[in-house]
Amino acid sequence: MGLAWDSILAHRLRSFLTLLGVVIGVASVIIVGAAISGLGVQAQITTERAFGSETYLVAQVASLGNRNRKEIAMIQRYNKRIRPEDYEYLKASTGDQILYSPYVQAFDDAKREEVTLEAAVVLGCAASLPDIRDVALVEGRFFTEQEERNRAFVAVVGDDIKAKLFGDRSPINGTIRLKGYEFRIVGLQEKLGSSLGRSQDNSIYIPFYTWRKLYPSRGSLSVFGRPRPSSGLSLDDGLDVTRSALRTHFKAKPGKPDNFEFLTPDSIRGFIDNILGLIQVIVVPVTMISLLVGGIVIMNIMLVSVTERTREIGVRKAIGAKESDIMLQFLSESIMTSGAGGLLGLGLGYLVAYLATNFLGATLVVTWPYVLLAIFVSASVGIISGWYPARRAARLDPVVALRAE
Numbered sequence: 167m168g169l170a171w172d173s174i175l176a177h178r179l180r181s182f183l184t185l186l187g188v189v190i191g192v193a194s195v196i197i198v199g200a201a202i203s204g205l206g207v208q209a210q211i212t213t214e215r216a217f218g219s220e221t222y223l224v225a226q227v228a229s230l231g232n233r234n235r236k237e238i239a240m241i242q243r244y245n246k247r248i249r250p251e252d253y254e255y256l257k258a259s260t261g262d263q264i265l266y267s268p269y270v271q272a273f274d275d276a277k278r279e280e281v282t283l284e285a286a287v288v289l290g291c292a293a294s295l296p297d298i299r300d301v302a303l304v305e306g307r308f309f310t311e312q313e314e315r316n317r318a319f320v321a322v323v324g325d326d327i328k329a330k331l332f333g334d335r336s337p338i339n340g341t342i343r344l345k346g347y348e349f350r351i352v353g354l355q356e357k358l359g360s361s362l363g364r365s366q367d368n369s370i371y372i373p374f375y376t377w378r379k380l381y382p383s384r385g386s387l388s389v390f391g392r393p394r395p396s397s398g399l400s401l402d403d404g405l406d407v408t409r410s411a412l413r414t415h416f417k418a419k420p421g422k423p424d425n426f427e428f429l430t431p432d433s434i435r436g437f438i439d440n441i442l443g444l445i446q447v448i449v450v451p452v453t454m455i456s457l458l459v460g461g462i463v464i465m466n467i468m469l470v471s472v473t474e475r476t477r478e479i480g481v482r483k484a485i486g487a488k489e490s491d492i493m494l495q496f497l498s499e500s501i502m503t504s505g506a507g508g509l510l511g512l513g514l515g516y517l518v519a520y521l522a523t524n525f526l527g528a529t530l531v532v533t534w535p536y537v538l539l540a541i542f543v544s545a546s547v548g549i550i551s552g553w554y555p556a557r558r559a560a561r562l563d564p565v566v567a568l569r570a571e
Contacts, residue, residue: 184467185507187460188547192511192540193518194453199536200519202445204529209438212358212366218299218392219431220401223269224248224408226386228427245425246416247386250378256389260411263397264404267292268374269388272381276370277343278331286327287369288344290377291390298392301371306338306353314373322353324367344370345380359527401430454543460507461547468500468555476562483562493560500552501545508544512537 217223226245227238246252253268269291276286293311295301301308301322309320321342328337337351349372358366372380393404405428412418418425482492519530 184464185460185503185510187456187463188504188507188544189460189511189514191454191457191460191547192508192544193514194456195450195540195543196512196515196532196536197518197530198449198453199539200515200530200532201528202442202449203531203533203536204523205445206438206442207531208529209442210435213431213434213438214300217431217434218390221299221390221392221431222401222405222408223388223390223429224412224426225388225429226426228388228429241427245427248389248426250374250387252412252415253387253389255415256391256408256411259415260407263394263399263407265294265298265392265394267295267298267390269295269390270374270377270381270385272377274344274380276327276331278341281331283327283330283368285368288377288380289369289371290374290381291371292374295371295390298390302356303353304356305336306351308353308371309373314375317376317379318373319347319349319376320352320373321349322355322371323351324355324369325357326365326367327370328354342370344372347380405430450539457543457547461504461551464500464503464547464551465555468496468552469558471499472496472555472559475559480562489560492562493556496556496559497549497552500556501548504544504548504551508541511544512540515540 226247227241250268253266256264256266269289271290272288273285274288276283276288293309293314296303296308303322306322308322309318313320321344323337323342327342331337331342332340337354340351341348342351343349349370353371355367355369355371391404391408393399393401393407397404399407409424409428412426413424416425516532519532522528523530
């Protein structure tokens, strides 16, 4: 080990350039792994904010997955449209146990005086939505059931709406125009930021039946549901209550599948995990190509080192060094070079992840599986890359080696 370390220190620049490929390879694995893990964390946070942990969604087509147009068309033909009267039926039949809110959206321009915010997300919902899923407000309030029943022109807006149309002023009691109608702002939602490159702060929440007046449509709506805290029902129990009521309402025959679909937090998390797993399978092996290149560089330098030190090998063999001693020396040198590169790569990966998270607003989470993977691969590169040069050095004939210049 001492001889191997001395050899590395004797050629510092060459050793550094040799391990540079491993440094870049390990850092790439750490950074890519941190980005994938961060994407999962961000998706989880976004799901909890946008969906809730105890909430489910019922719709004509709700399940996530790879579906082509033909499959979706078949599902739409079989499943029933969820209409406003179906939402009212759910409230009347099971509303004492379950909180419900319709949920529909449209993209439209929001205007104030001469300023326009294009493609705002206009959401129609019930006053109960904040009790069903997370709609945290930093100012004002959500609209009331009375305002919902009266089809009032009131709105709760996201931070992008406030920033674009009101600047630094409070938007509360200010007005915006949608489809030519004046809406009074009663609440400001907390800033959510972006998810997958898309802003979550350009939303405008308005009462459901007011939304229907602005955007009359026969299209199917979605309905959020959550067991009332006083009911003592779990998410699965609440789901069963809603499912039973809808099957009766839609006259689904016994033994036949539901003619509507549900979406739950578990199904969303499963879908996200599948996507991230696919990314891992594709991206991580690609990043390891740089480690392979680093291994090739180490092997080439080790072969050069064996050639340069042929006479040294001959002297050591002549004074009694065994083949195993020679092999251990060169193999140790290769492993130490790769190991040093792995440690530097880990440090570089951590540094990039820290800087990106704290100064660029990204979400990079370094996790142990990727750290262990990087260490294992870098160690394997050292062993595999050093094996052939070490074996070649160990098998040199001492007489021939001593005659080498």
